[in-house]
Amino acid sequence: MIFVIGGYSQGKLDYIKKRFMSEKINIIDAAELIIDAKSEYFEISSAQIVIINNINIAIADIIKNGKSPEDAIKKMIKDYPDAVIISDEVGNGIVPVDKNERLIREKIGRVQCLLANEAEEVIRVICGIGQRIK
Numbered sequence: 001m002i003f004v005i006g007g008y009s010q011g012k013l014d015y016i017k018k019r020f021m022s023e024k025i026n027i028i029d030a031a032e033l034i035i036d037a038k039s040e041y042f043e044i045s046s047a048q049i050v051i052i053n054n055i056n057i058a059i060a061d062i063i064k065n066g067k068s069p070e071d072a073i074k075k076m077i078k079d080y081p082d083a084v085i086i087s088d089e090v091g092n093g094i095v096p097v098d099k100n101e102r103l104i105r106e107k108i109g110r111v112q113c114l115l116a117n118e119a120e121e122v123i124r125v126i127c128g129i130g131q132r133i134k
Helices: 012-019 055-064 069-079 099-118
Strands: 002-006 025-029 049-053 084-088 121-126 129-132
Touching: 002 012, 002 099, 012 049, 012 084, 012 121, 012 129, 055 069, 055 084, 055 099, 069 099, 084 099
Parallel strands: 002 084, 002 121, 025 049, 049 084
Antiparallel strands: 121 129
């Protein structure tokens, strides 16, 4: 699995599209892929590079529904071990005033650590330029 992280609108998806330009890719929005920890995933051909975009939004939705995002993420990693997972960074910037938003942000950060730990490669994208950090 490849984990790609970076700020909002920093070109993460475009960077990955260019990297796999000659491959057949399947881009899936994580919010559609993960409804809850028991959801079924889309059938995806193994001949495709699977790109799961906006995982941070899906994680926030799972948390807001009172469920554990770790279960859904672990299942996704097991089901799609060769996927490219893209997430916005949540640890930089202004800390939210709302307590619940702070808790969601912290949980997303912890799940991102899980993803980075499990990933074979971690890339941080800034201004459309990828930097391999693992």
